[in-house]
Amino acid sequence: MSDIASQTQRSKWLPMIFIGLGISLIIMDATIVNVSLPSIIRELNINSIDAEWVNAIYSLTFAALLIVMGGLGDRFGRRLMFVLGAGVFLVASIVAARTGSGEALIAARALQGVGGAMMSPTSLSLINSIYKGKDRTIAFAIYGSIIGGMAAIGPLLGGYLTEHYSWRWAFYINVPIALIIIVGSLMFVPEFKDAQIAPGIDVGGAVLSTLGIGTLVFALIEGRNYGWFKTVTDSSIGGLNWPAGSISPVFWALVLSAACLIGLYLLETQRTKANKSVLLDFSLFSIPTFGLGSFAAMIVSLGEFGILFSLPLFLQSVLGYTAFGAGALLAALAVGAFIAGPTAATLAMRRSQRFVAQLGLALEIVGIVGLGLTISTSVSGWVIAFWLVIYGVGVGYASAQLTGLILADVPVRKSGQASGTQSTARQLGSALGTAILGTVLFLSLSKLTFSNLASVPGLDEAQRHQIADLVEKTAGTVIPSLHQQPGGAQIAEAAGEAFASAVRYASFTAAAFVLLGLLATLRLPSGVKSHTESIDSTVDR
Numbered sequence: 001m002s003d004i005a006s007q008t009q010r011s012k013w014l015p016m017i018f019i020g021l022g023i024s025l026i027i028m029d030a031t032i033v034n035v036s037l038p039s040i041i042r043e044l045n046i047n048s049i050d051a052e053w054v055n056a057i058y059s060l061t062f063a064a065l066l067i068v069m070g071g072l073g074d075r076f077g078r079r080l081m082f083v084l085g086a087g088v089f090l091v092a093s094i095v096a097a098r099t100g101s102g103e104a105l106i107a108a109r110a111l112q113g114v115g116g117a118m119m120s121p122t123s124l125s126l127i128n129s130i131y132k133g134k135d136r137t138i139a140f141a142i143y144g145s146i147i148g149g150m151a152a153i154g155p156l157l158g159g160y161l162t163e164h165y166s167w168r169w170a171f172y173i174n175v176p177i178a179l180i181i182i183v184g185s186l187m188f189v190p191e192f193k194d195a196q197i198a199p200g201i202d203v204g205g206a207v208l209s210t211l212g213i214g215t216l217v218f219a220l221i222e223g224r225n226y227g228w229f230k231t232v233t234d235s236s237i238g239g240l241n242w243p244a245g246s247i248s249p250v251f252w253a254l255v256l257s258a259a260c261l262i263g264l265y266l267l268e269t270q271r272t273k274a275n276k277s278v279l280l281d282f283s284l285f286s287i288p289t290f291g292l293g294s295f296a297a298m299i300v301s302l303g304e305f306g307i308l309f310s311l312p313l314f315l316q317s318v319l320g321y322t323a324f325g326a327g328a329l330l331a332a333l334a335v336g337a338f339i340a341g342p343t344a345a346t347l348a349m350r351r352s353q354r355f356v357a358q359l360g361l362a363l364e365i366v367g368i369v370g371l372g373l374t375i376s377t378s379v380s381g382w383v384i385a386f387w388l389v390i391y392g393v394g395v396g397y398a399s400a401q402l403t404g405l406i407l408a409d410v411p412v413r414k415s416g417q418a419s420g421t422q423s424t425a426r427q428l429g430s431a432l433g434t435a436i437l438g439t440v441l442f443l444s445l446s447k448l449t450f451s452n453l454a455s456v457p458g459l460d461e462a463q464r465h466q467i468a469d470l471v472e473k474t475a476g477t478v479i480p481s482l483h484q485q486p487g488g489a490q491i492a493e494a495a496g497e498a499f500a501s502a503v504r505y506a507s508f509t510a511a512a513f514v515l516l517g518l519l520a521t522l523r524l525p526s527g528v529k530s531h532t533e534s535i536d537s538t539v540d541r
Helices: 002-012 014-031 037-044 049-076 076-098 102-130 133-162 176-189 205-226 247-275 282-286 286-316 323-350 351-375 382-404 411-457 461-473 488-521 529-540
Strands: 233-239 241-242
Touching: 002 014, 014 037, 014 049, 014 076, 014 102, 014 133, 014 176, 014 286, 014 411, 037 049, 037 102, 037 286, 049 102, 049 205, 049 411, 076 102, 076 176, 102 133, 133 323, 176 247, 205 247, 205 461, 247 282, 247 323, 282 286, 286 323, 286 351, 286 382, 286 488, 323 351, 323 461, 351 382, 351 488, 411 461
Parallel strands: none
Antiparallel strands: 233 241
């Protein structure tokens, strides 16, 4: 009997292996290109705006489609959507690996985001459906550790593949992983769907949510390129010409985003009252754990992924790290996340989920602020690693417990929609993090480089502007080559100091956002009991 019991115990965790691999794939690819960006910029000849899009388009399409895909998973089958998403991810990765232009790479990354959007909410729904009670708490702890760990392992793996093979292998590596996910899921993951879902598909909600979120992220990324209100130079976008001084497309994108998101709220509220199927049930936000927890998760992701965009560029362009060296240093974050993983669930049961989430957020703030205070052109890698370990422990604690708290009081029949919504909050935070912190980083880099060059003899104002623009447009990757120019050592030093200060400002901005997330958790219930009892009682009903 003991052999049968142990075999049953082992087999019940088999689905988590392949669900975990799926989570690993989509989180890893949110960060794997970070250390590869300098190589991609040089080989494909793209500028800093394109570099931001290579990063952000993945999160943008991910965030824009998560709610839609979560609802489709509830309707047609969560395992089905998960497996189809892995297939889309596989195809997109092959296209990305074989691309020859920045535009094609951005398009392939967008398609990866579609695949990720199909997998992410359904992975959470599957965990919510398969595991109960204490097992569910353990499963969410595993989920949180994977998020924190893979966010840092991505740059390590990307750095190794870029240095020893090519940046293209950062995408080819996804192919065997996706195949294992597809086969393993079909064999070992049970299928679930919502038999009580209302008839009809909310096409209007899908269109409004996709447009609203997509145009918001577009505006935040392109604001410094086109101008926030007036177009700064003659531009062309979407087949339309935007002469300098006209109302910027960024401003119109913000107007469209606001209109779509307001329209989404009005439409979904009306459909809910009429007992029609909805893409987003806004009544979920009246559940304190879900509403406040989702806001906290969005803000935390904004800080987390934003800083992972700027740091690899600085490590390679200013401190002289190779792609693999930068990835290895960022792996300190994974070390911290894996340290937190085994203790998160135990600590949550002894204290509360809210306590562990708040402890994690506090540690994240300490790590980011410490990094900002010590960053310089001569900082030791050990100092950076120290702060990243603290930051990683915080990510490990916060990610797992926030996920558990957010879904704690949500009825299981709405778990797909709720999972999609909270995942949307996280991915929207990630896209906004790249956009907002990228804007802080590059605006600061341009202005500070121009200012620092005033101390370099022989440069007039026009030359200082030219160099500052070049440093900003190349995302700092031109700095090493400045040393090779006549009198270039002082110019490179001025640009390097500017980059260090820009990373400092981005770090402090990220810390401020994580602090907002921490404040949002102060009104959350403590968790644990609601997590293990309320959902199970919902299942019983």
